[in-house]
Each structure stands twice: as structure tokens, then as C-alpha cells.
Amino acid sequence: MKSGDCTRFQFCPKCGGRLTVKKLDHLPRQVCQECGFIFYQNSKPTASAIITNSQGQLLLVKRNMNPRKGYWDLPGGFLEEGEDPIKGLKREMKEELNVNVKVGSLVGIYIDDYSCSYQSKTLNIAYVAKPLKGKMTPMDDVSEIKWFSKTKIPWKQLAFPWMHAVLRDWLGR
Numbered sequence: 001m002k003s004g005d006c007t008r009f010q011f012c013p014k015c016g017g018r019l020t021v022k023k024l025d026h027l028p029r030q031v032c033q034e035c036g037f038i039f040y041q042n043s044k045p046t047a048s049a050i051i052t053n054s055q056g057q058l059l060l061v062k063r064n065m066n067p068r069k070g071y072w073d074l075p076g077g078f079l080e081e082g083e084d085p086i087k088g089l090k091r092e093m094k095e096e097l098n099v100n101v102k103v104g105s106l107v108g109i110y111i112d113d114y115s116c117s118y119q120s121k122t123l124n125i126a127y128v129a130k131p132l133k134g135k136m137t138p139m140d141d142v143s144e145i146k147w148f149s150k151t152k153i154p155w156k157q158l159a160f161p162w163m164h165a166v167l168r169d170w171l172g173r
């Protein structure tokens with residue numbers, strides 16, 4: 001079975017009936033042959049932080065897990081179902097950097113693809129954030145944290161394409 005197509009799931013999560021592909025709203029969607037359940041899919045939301053120090057340097061974190069292990073990422077992560085993005089970002093900063101942050105203005109929202117497989121499209125929400133007191137420590141799925149000057153951002157070692165867009169928007173502010 002090909003990844004990235006919409007035939008990955010075989011059975012209805014509601015009744016166990018077989019799923020079939022139908023064009024609805026001009027898009028192929030999986031529909032249950034038994035109960036008519038439509039298996040809508042959406043991009044998965046994430047929240048990330050743009051954190052700078054007193055010299056205006058940007059904080060990036062090195063990914064400790066795949067996809068893109070060893071590449072530089074913005075600190076952040078996937079939101080849980082129903083989770084407020086600002087609360088989710090604060091939770092992620094505690095998990096990843098062991099720090100409480102004050103979340104500031106929205107930088108933007110960017111569509112991307114996490115792992116180029118089925119159901120891996122992401123909707124990435126980026127905020128400016130400010131760490132409150134305490135020392136940031138790499139934890140969880142981060143192996144290293146590092147400050148980069150605006151002229152020395154490691155563009156070729158960034159984990160995901162959307163980071164290029166968000167960092168350009170942030171630099172152009």
C-alpha cells in the first residue's frame with residue numbers, strides 16, 4: 001500500500017465496516033460502506049516558540065528523535081486534542097526545556113509535512129515566547145540547545161521546511 005494516499009485505513013473506527021474511497025467536496029475521502037461514517041482527516045496542530053536572549057540570538061534545539069534526528073528545530077511540539085495552543089506551548093516548554101515561559105505575539109501559522117507519510121501534514125503555530133526565571137535544560141526529545149545570531153542561523157540544518165518561512169517572517173518584522 002502506498003503511503004500518502006487515502007486508502008491506508010481499511011476499517012471504520014465506528015462500526016468496523018469496510019471503508020471505501022468516495023469523492024466528497026471534490027476530495028477523495030474514506031467512507032464506511034456499512035454506516036456511512038466519513039473519515040475526515042486534518043493537518044495536525046503544533047505550537048512552537050521563538051525565544052531570544054539579551055543579545056538578540058535565537059534559541060534552537062537539536063532533535064533527539066526521528067524524523068530529522070540531529071537537525072535544528074524550534075522548541076515546541078504537537079498539541080493534544082482540544083488543547084489551547086498557548087497552554088500547549090507552555091506545557092511543551094516545561095517538558096522540553098524545563099522552563100516556564102510567557103507567551104507573546106503570534107508570528108504566524110504554517111502548513112508543512114512532518115514525515116512525508118500518511119496523516120503527517122502539520123499546521124504549525126509559532127509564537128514569540130520569553131522564559132521566566134530558571135535555567136533552560138535540554139530534556140525529553142532534545143539533545144542540545146544553542147543560541148544562534150540572526151546572521152548565523154543554520155538554514156541547511158533546519159529540521160522542517162516551514163521553519164524557513166517562519167524565521168524569514170520573524171526576521172522581517
Ligand SMILES: [Zn+2]
Pocket residue numbers: 012013014015016017032033034035036037
Ligand atoms: Zn461504519
